[in-house]
Amino acid sequence: MKRPYHAQCFTWHTCLRQLAGQSFYQDGRSLCERCYQDTLEKCGKCGEMVWEHIIRALGQAFHPSCFMCVTCARCIEDESFALGSQNEVYCLDDFYKKFAPVCSICENPIIPWDGKDAFKIKCMGRNFHENCYKCEDCRILLSVESGDKGCYPLDNRLFCKQCHMKQSAAGCC
Template identity: 35%
Template sequence: MGQVYHDSCFSCCVCGQKLKGKQFYDFSGQVFCEEDYLYSSVKHFAEVCTSCGYLITDMVLQALGKSFHPDCFRCVICNETLEGQPFSVDTQNKIYCVKDYHRFLAQTCAACEQLILPTEGSNEIVRVMSMGKSYHVACYEGKSDI
């Protein structure tokens, strides 16, 4: 930090604990013991994981305007980690892997009553919405009375 301290003077600015030989943090020109840095007055500067509620002291994953530990960003159904993976959210901002999102939240076709799922090799659903109902494109085109 570019300064010299007496052993007895090098202490936490919050609790006064002597810091010689201990983990410490320099934040905005003030020196903190590890406990005070992580859990007290400086806490509002640190990111808190939306999922587990613990402070994020290393890598932060930002998604949906929130912060997560990379390992805490998981599908609500299968619990697989979604770091670096495509994901979807429902109307309540619950996070799903694409497979589970389609499996549990897919719309039913009003014509054939089958789930409207992505075509093979795709993660995107194509559907036709008409008069508040969902249809497969082929089912909608094949219905002359719609």
């Protein structure tokens, strides 16, 4: 520590244990092994001290091997993760597989793609991808805005305004 000490003076000021001849740790101050261990954080999962690499998440410290996806058990180190309703940790792939809404047309989950959020359309209690939200007659993409390309449902089917009027007229006669 670049300064001379008497053996009886080389102590940790909290526990007053002599450090001479013992292992000690230094982080700007000298700590005996027991006092150093008391400064270490405990893992939020296993409760053991975290000695080396620490993952900080959810206001706690974790061993890398303890911070993992509850579904696939893959370690989640520095990647994004999501929480379930009971604060269980999921990798994003498994979270989307389990919780993402499913498009009622293509039956695939509506999830972010290439780092961009997915835009989910909800109509008649059903979910749709933007590209699946089409008139069931003429197949044009429908808009969430009202107007000619807006959605005009009829008998639980999606129609644009023009096809809605055509289907309505055909049903009346």
